Amino acid sequence: MRRPRRNHSPVFKAKVALAALKGEETIAQLASRFDVHPHQITQWKTQLVAQAADVFDAEPSRREGAPPIDVKAFHAKIGQQALEIDFLAGALGQSPGSSAKR
Numbered sequence: 001m002r003r004p005r006r007n008h009s010p011v012f013k014a015k016v017a018l019a020a021l022k023g024e025e026t027i028a029q030l031a032s033r034f035d036v037h038p039h040q041i042t043q044w045k046t047q048l049v050a051q052a053a054d055v056f057d058a059e060p061s062r063r064e065g066a067p068p069i070d071v072k073a074f075h076a077k078i079g080q081q082a083l084e085i086d087f088l089a090g091a092l093g094q095s096p097g098s099s100a101k102r
Helices: 010-022 027-034 038-050 052-056 071-091
Strands: none
Touching: 010 027, 010 038, 027 038, 038 052
């Protein structure tokens, strides 16, 4: 009977891969200890070694797959919301004052 598919957390994967890198136990011993297939441990270890340089990357937002941040769009949205707040405050008869000054 097959076991249902399991999804391991990144923390668990890192723990197993680091244990494999230490080399204090064999892959077979780690597999029985963590209840994971030995091939899976080898894959996680290889992945950890391949991506180890990313840990020391100066700009983590520039990693593969991460889109660049558009600061101008955020500033425009903030300005739009400040105008809307000022308009609504005036419509409700509240004291005059710019929300952008806050």
